[in-house]
Each structure stands twice: as structure tokens, then as C-alpha cells.
Amino acid sequence: MSSTPIADLSYRHYDGKLEPPTFRWWSIAKMMMRLSIKKKGFWVWSSFSAYFYLILGAVFYFAETLSQQASGAAAMAGQAPDTNPVPLLFRNMIWKDQFLTAFNTSQLFLFIVALLIGAGSIAGDNRANALLVYLSKPCSKFDYLLGKWVGIFIPIWLVTLVPTLLFYGYCFLSYRQYGFVSQDPWLIVKLLAISPLPAAFHASAMVGISSFFNQARMAGATYAGIYFLTSFLTVAIGVMRVVMQQRRGASPLLDDLFYGSVDGMLQGLAKIILGTSGSPPFNAPSNVSMPPPPSPFYWVLFVGICLAFVALAWRRIRAVEVIG
């Protein structure tokens, strides 16, 4: 038998089609997403981020079913049925607040997803000198950075958006009679508007922080430090606010600073878009509510921080180290 291979393994020149050097960022973004969805942790933490919608859905379902059963049982027992056809849980229900609560509870999980898919986005490339591969092809620095940003943004956005839309669809089909649509006909638009906020912030923060390191874990630890430190300060301010409110009344400064963490800012912007101060879940009675933060300032802060992180990454990314 011959030992030579059947296939021709010699070098053959490629003369096929080459696309013009535009939209290379999309190739980079697609590859980022492919690598992200291969991670088991991405699916696990993404599923956790939707847990509150599951709880809401289950509670709403049982509340309505039990209410109907109770009415039926009362009728059979000859007792006077409740004249109000709306189950107790749905009376005075502020629907958008349920979405706000779910949005707030998902923030920690979205942060973990961001760490999983974004911490190594540029740090890994720095370690492996991958920039030379990217930039020696017809990709510009803009393509590279935009590709990385979009590659983090889209998965986190979808993780936020998909459960929100599913829950909206469930409520739309099941609870219109309880004012789900009539209470705020623009709710779907508002939900679409708040869904990209965490994705945009985390994508910007991750490309900015990741560009400073050669190790994904260092980039992740740094972002985690920023995230938890600001969250701790927000909690401390929240405690101070309650104490001061009991003694001297509300302090506007503390109200504003309450939104000074990563989570706080995102929650504050969600309140601004939804036009609510929020309320406890499941329509529980409470007299504690935090008004939305001052709108223009927090929008400027949000956009400014995102741009600052991207600008940091822009400065750090270069094909050659030039020592001046």
C-alpha cells in the first residue's frame, strides 16, 4: 500500500472572494458571542437572572386560580360571593412596579454574566498577543473595540430582554382584565427602553477594565471591587436615610446618593423611564418608597461613565507598544 495521502496536501493559493474591509466588528462580535454561549456558567447565571419573573408568574397564577376556586366554593356553600371580580392580589396592582422589581433583582446575576463573558474580552487578548492577529488583518481599532463591546452587549441585553418579553406576553394574555394594558399602554415600549441599560453599562465597563489587564481574573476582581464597594456605600446611605428620615425628615442629597452604585444607577434610570418610585413586590402594603433620581444628571452620569470606560479601552488598545 502506498504511504502517501490520497488528498493533495500541498499549498494551494486562495483566489476566492474577499469581502471589502468593512463591518469587521460584526465578525468579532459574533465570535465573542459564540465563545460566550459555549460557557455553561453563562446559561446557569442567565437562568437565575429570570428567577423573579418565574416567582411572579407562579404567584399570579395561583392567586387567580385560588381566588376563582374560593368564589366557587362560597357560591356552593350558599355564602354571598365577593362582589369584586378582581382577585385580592390584583386590586390596586401597579404592573410596571412588578417589572421594576424583577429588573432590580436581576442586576446581580447580570453582573455575574458580564464578568463571565466580558472580563477576559480584552485581557485574554493582551495575554495572548491576539491584537497582532486582529490588527494585522483588515480590522481597525474601532472594529476591534466595537466588536468586543457588541459581543458583550448583545448577550446581556438578550438575557434581560427575553424573560421580560415572555413575562409581558404572559401577563398580556392572562391579566388584561385586571388593567395590565389599560394601566400603562406604553409599558412595552418602556420595558424595551430599560432592557439595554445594564448591557450597555456592563459592556462599557468590561472593555474598559479588561483592557488594563493581562488576566481575566484580575479584570473581573477589579470590576467586582467597584461593583460591591459602590453597592455597599449605597446600602450604608440607605440606612442613613432611614435613620435621618425618622429624626429630621428626608434628605434630598441622600436620596440622590442612594443611586450612586452600579446597580443603583441602573435601577434609578429604570425608575425614570418607567415613571415610578417603585413599590414592594406582590402589591404588599408599604409606605417606604424611593423617588427616582434627578433625570438629566443621572443620564449624563450614565452616558459619561460608559464613554469614559470605552475611551480608556481606546487608549489602551494598540498594535505596537510605542515607547516615546
Place this chain on the structure above:
Amino acid sequence: MPVAEIRNLTVRYGNFVALNNLSVDIPEGCVGLLGPNGAGKTTLIKTLLGFITPASGSARVLGMDIASKDRSIRQKLGLMPEQDCHIPGMTAVMFVAYAGELAGMPKEQALRRAHEVLEYCGLGEARYRNVETYSTGMRQRIKLAQALVHGPKLLLLDEPTNGLDPAGREEMLDLVRSISHGKGVNVLVSSHLLPDIERVCDHIVVVMGGQLREVGSIADLKRIEGHPVDIELREPNADFVEAVRRAGGAVLVDKAYQYRFQLPGTPDEVCRTLMKCARETGAQVRGFALAERSLEQAFLEAIR
């Protein structure tokens, strides 16, 4: 037509001048870019790729201006950098196909071509392994594969044998020689390893201190002025040497039975004269060749 035309190119890093008014035409074929460490070889490659903006001067690569067409140039170039480089978290086939996509290849063709190129570079068996598990030699090969995947017209190889053991070095040089001869790919090899350059290249460009020192074919550079010839006899023969002297020749080297003579006339005439002398004196000629310098000597003279 030269693959790169460089005119008065000056590149500065702050106050340090890395390339100083460099003008050179890089011919087609396989060209060695020689120079000691810090001569400006890598800077020249990075300038041709558009990574560095020159302080003055101009350059055209494959007929395109580096100042305005850097992305089009990079689409037709392949770079094998000196440093170890890969994209983390990918298998070899995924990495090379991705490099093809980045260069503009349609996805299906990039994948097909990645398999072909990996086979050609000797990584066919290991193509589904994560690149991070590769040995140094395999990483050199995959750098070559990602540079070749989109069928570049010009391949820039920066120290391609860095970190390779003797066997790996031989295989890499064989690959480079094979690509650069008869496959339609022009290759510019940057190295300070003269035997590597001599083995794969036809032309060399010598730079030092950011300036051009020498350019030409290796054969021309090794040639010694006046066409001296080396003769090896079976045994030392004083009569033969005397006969050559009588014929107007000068003895440049006389080492036992090896001689180097310089005679007037064309190489053919010199050959005839020497054979006549050997016949007359009964000297048995065992070797005869036009004398040439080693590439190392030529290089040292160029940078002196």
C-alpha cells in the same frame, strides 16, 4: 514590479529615530530583511502594515499607498509576528478560520481553507486541540497558518524560526521555502539568523541603524570582485601554482591542496587557463568553483 517601494521613510519613537530616510525597492520572490537587533526590521514591517505612522516619506505595498490604503494592504498581506500570538479559548481550526473571516473570507470558505492550511502546515492531526495546549513549534506553525489562510500576495515573517529546536527549524524553513517558490506568494523574512536567510531567500535587504546598507540578490552579494576561483587539487602542487603565476594569475589563498586564484579575463577564460595549467603540470583537479564570500562576510562588510 517590486512588492514594496519605500521612499525616504523616516519613523520616530519620540526622539529615537527607528528608520532614517530609508529608500528601497523590495523585489518579488523571497527576500530576507537582515540587520542586527534594533536595526529597524520590525519597525519597517509594522510601518508597511500601517501600525506606525511615519514621520516623513512614503511607501507603497503591492501598488497601494500605506498612508491611505492600510486596510486594503492588510487584506493582501499575511503577518507572522515574532511574538507568540493566538486568540484564547479556540481550537486551531476555529482560530485559523476566524483569521480568514477577519480577512474577509466568507465563513464556509474560511473553514474549508483553515483545514487545508493546517494540513499544509503540519497541524492536521492537532487541529481540534485548543491552541493554548500547543508546543512552541506548533505555535509557530499556527502563526504561519493564520497568516496564510486568506491567500496573501505578500507574507511578512518576523523571525519565523524563533524558539524552534533544530528539527522544527528545518521544517519551518522548508515550509517557508516551499511557499515562496512557485506558489505565487512573495515573502519578506525578517531575521538575524544568516543561515536561515541564506537557505530560503533569493534576495536580501540589509538595514542598520534604520538605514539601508545593502540590497541585492544573495548570489550577487556573495560574489567577489574580479571573479577569483577556488581550486581543489588531489595533492599540493607547486608547479601548478607557478604555472598559474606565469599565466598572469595571483594566488590569494594557498592552503595545502586548496587554492584561490585571481586571473584576468572572463570566468570562462579563467577556467580555460587554469585547466591548461593543470594539464601542463599534471595536477589532478578535484574541485573548481567561482570563489564567493559567505553571507556572513557579506553581511559584516555591509554593516561595518
